Amino acid sequence: MWPKPVPIPVEKHRGQGIPEGFFDIDESDEEDVNNASDSDDDETIESESDIEDDRSLDGEERLGDVEITKKRPYDEGTCLTLVWGHAPRLPHPGLGPRAPPASPWFGATCPACLTLGTEPVSKKKNKKNKQLDPKLYKPPTVKELNQLRETENLFNSNLFRLQLSDQGWLKSINVKMPMKQQPFEGKGSFQFIKPSAVSIVGSFASNSFVGPDVCIDLAVEMPRQCFQQSDHLNERYLRKRALYLCHLAGTLQSGHLVQSASFRLCQGDPLRPLLEVRPEGKLGKRVVVALRPVPQSGVFKLARFSPEKNNIRPSWFFTTSDAIEDPYPPTPHHNHSAIQDLATTANQEYCRQALEGHPNIKDGIRLLKVWLTQRKLNKGYGSFGGHIVAQLVSHLVLQKRISVLGSSYQVVRATWVYLAQSDWTNFGASLAEPSMGTPPVSAFHQYFEVVFVDSTGYCNLCANMSKETYERVKREADLAVKCLDNPNINSFQVLFMTPVPFYRQYDHIIRVSHLSRLETDQVRQLDHTNHTLPLAQVPILATLREGLGRRVTAIAVSLEDTPQWSISIDPPASADSLTVGLTLDPVHAFINIDKGPTANTEEAEKFRDFWGPKSELRRFPDSSICEAVVWPVITLADKRLVCGQVVEYLLASRLGLKVIYVADQYETLIKHSKVKPANFEYGTGEEATLAVLSVFNELSKHVRELNDLPLEIISVQGTSPVFRYTDTFPPLATQSRPGKKVTKDGPTCILLNDTSAIGMAPRWIPVIEAVIQLALSKKWPNDLEAVRRIKAAFHVEVAKCLSQQCGLTAQPHPNFLDVLKGGFVFRLRLAYPREVGLLKKHVTPHGVTTYVDTDESRDLEKDIVHIPTITGAVHGLHQEHPSYGPACCLSKRWLAAQMIDPHHFPEIVVELLVAWLYLSPEPHEPPTQPQTAFFRFLHLLASTNWVTQPVILNFNTELTREEVVEIEGMFQSSRATLPPLFLATSYQPSGVVWTKRNPTLQILVRTAMLAKESLTIVEEKLFSRHFDTKLIFRPPLDVYDVLIYLRPLLNPRRLEAVDVNKDQPVVNLPSYQYHQGEKLPVAGFNPVQCYLKELRETYGEFALFFHDPYGGQVVGVLWIPAAMEVLDFKVSALMSIDLY
Structure with missing residues (x-):
């Protein structure tokens, strides 16, 4: 039974309900309100604390359990709204069936605030003997009762305190608060009142959205009655915004129009959740509606959220006694989270003025969004989102830098050119008119790394963007312009249809975990309200910038989009890891000494402070004595990881962080773990290759200087993969002696024993092949057999001269000559170019001479003409890009591990495909790390349609544009007769020399499947500390x-x-x-x-x-x-x- 309600005099019992001062402005609020610098920023909504100052109501005349609120449109006077949850505990009608009976005090529902009705009270002091107007208690009509009942059922309870303990109503609708409330304490009250307006904003409103799903952004306007004067302080507005979303979510999920509802963070900002709903039926498969609460116009003044203002009070945020004292530091990033909602309407209008009636401009914006999406630059915290693109293009249109009559191509090109030439880190851009009296751009540079101010003049659209992300956008824009200007590539395919994932774009990848362990100062904690990612990102990037210096040309941050989550679960924890990519400078990245300033200077002291015990004094060849840091390296593979040593040392010593460094994990597959050379560390094979080349150069010199030969030897050209730095396991020099069971002594060679009794194969010693080029002579015969006999005789003569003049062991054969030099076996072949023509020569029975390609002629021409030419070109490519050789070795190792040997996929074809990644790297830059090139090779195999894609390698840009077009035209017109893989070079434009027989179409399909699966494993396991790198090498x-x-x-x-x-x-x-x-x-x-x-x-x-x-x-x-x-x-x- 309900107790009979008794009217309580207003003058008594202040302390019987809400704790004293609950709705009052706290000391920090009062300071802000009374701050003279903010006197022009008073809000349009008065709070209970404002009404306290009214002369008609003194401090003792406020009812303990009664809150005095502002006059509503439906009120005749001021509405007293009962706050439930305090003694006596009277339940709210929306929280359960235990509603109190009708009475003069608790009878009806107030249509303004949707809570229990109250006795109207004027703003003047109530007199005990004052007669109340009986018209105010006239029974409601049936229509009014139905309307009130529907409103109550729709909106449920509407008055909630911001404390976590008083948000139990969320459980009744099965919705969890979509933002972390830390600290939990919060002053003020929240009323849910139906939106004052709902409007379409964003890309759908401007008709510049991109698929695959259609996202409709709705700006849901929260009425001014929902707010109080000090709601700009201490996250009150942002928490009310989140509570408003919760009520919307609970209402929508109870209906039949919504298929699903979930929360998502706007641009990764944990303070700005959105509500995404999918409609019922087929529409929900392609359409998602994003609800974005925004305050009604005029609720807050924009100046309140200027970057220099403080809106988070240290005494509220920090529970410790050593909180920051007055003057309070500015909170620009927190202010940015709030002001984005306030500027929504103005920015939407700015875009409308520029884009309305210009579909070509909108098409250009769509292309730019696709370009950003492929590079994953438009999602996540601090991203270059689509709203920035729309504002930028609108700005360029209104500034006449983009013609409204231009095509979409001209729009994207002009935008890329502008971005590539811009410098928003030092000279930010502003869309606001200079006469608006807004803060200057220089004021924003004091608080943000990147500045791009919107049309209101108060909101920096790039407030959360790091300098590294902006520089990355600039580089991508510059690369895009170069792609457009390159006539030899399909720029549309490269720019808009090729995905550019982070791990394939950068040479080294750093994954920093446990960011929450990083200690940061209170000022930044206050500004970011303990958002882990930006708090850790700034010191980490600053440390990497200073430590790596000129070793890298770019540092980039991977922008991770926060996934959506169900409205019935808590929001996911803030990201506790950061992924950073490095693009190495091939000139400076591999130097293992960091030379510092001269000793005994102020700069030297700073150098020692930064590097700690790693810094030491060293004397350099120029006799200077400087501070220096030395990184231990032995092999060329170690030099490629100097940056890794720098990063791991600095982050551990200065910030106490451990990292997962992704750079060379897969290079272990080309290391000879079970064979150890005597004179050097094997590494990844480069040292062994250099040893072979050194010995070969000596042998080549000996051969060219031989006397008593019938023809002069012009050159000796290597043809084996080792001369192209692409031998997966290069030959190793060693002393060879005859064994007891397997081999035996011969006159000049070690021979095999009777093969029928061999139980073990002899040690593998590869031969290194080369071609001897002779001077021209007219004395060669025209008979093929005679030519072969002369070549055999020449091999005998060369072997004799090498033995007598150079002391080398040589064994001649009819088709080649084996020479032992420096522990390596070289196989030399005499090249006579006319022999190819003799092999093609065919005389018909009628005596007609014709020349027809045969398998033998093709093989010979390939061995003595094409391979030496390609070897020289590829050798030069490796000199320009030292990662090319190991990348080829790794790629060939992977193909072989899939049991696709050179019979099915020739080695030279693999090498040329990898070379294509360096000659035509778009949309990337040429890789500096072999592992990155290997990932790109896998993607090339997995994604390329060889039926429509020709491979044209333009070595040294020897092919003109006209020649390239001619090759492409021939490819299209003769596609049915060409091999499945068309591979043309500057020296073999026919495209059939290397792939005439293999690989077949079936082999290409098989490799594509295997490469796709391997890439999937790489993407899933790359950052695991216990990742088995051999997994993708097991067939x-x-x-x-x-x-x-x-x-x-x-x-x-x-x-x-x-x-x-x-x-x-x-x-x-x-x-x-x-x-x-x-x-x-x-x-x-x-x-x-x-x-x-x-x-x-x-x-x-x-x-x-x-x-x-x-x-x-x-x-x-x-x-x-x-x-x-x-x-x-x-x-x-x-x-x-x-x-x-």
């Missing part, structure tokens, strides 16, 4: 029809396997020492390759054979479907096949 075996397992001891390259036996001891190669009469070792002998060759020659028409040439222990067999078909027996179909 699936279940796709093969037959598996043939090999005997490990007969596999001479078993130590190169991906999963080499851990118990296998490391082979320490002895140092090579020259001695007179040394003998050639068994070189180039691989029983596994001999076995594969026989399988393919014998059963090639029935099956395909797959194997990993780098130590693979299994051969995969795949039946050819056509070979399994049942055919009628025909004698002609036997094709000389033995039947027994």
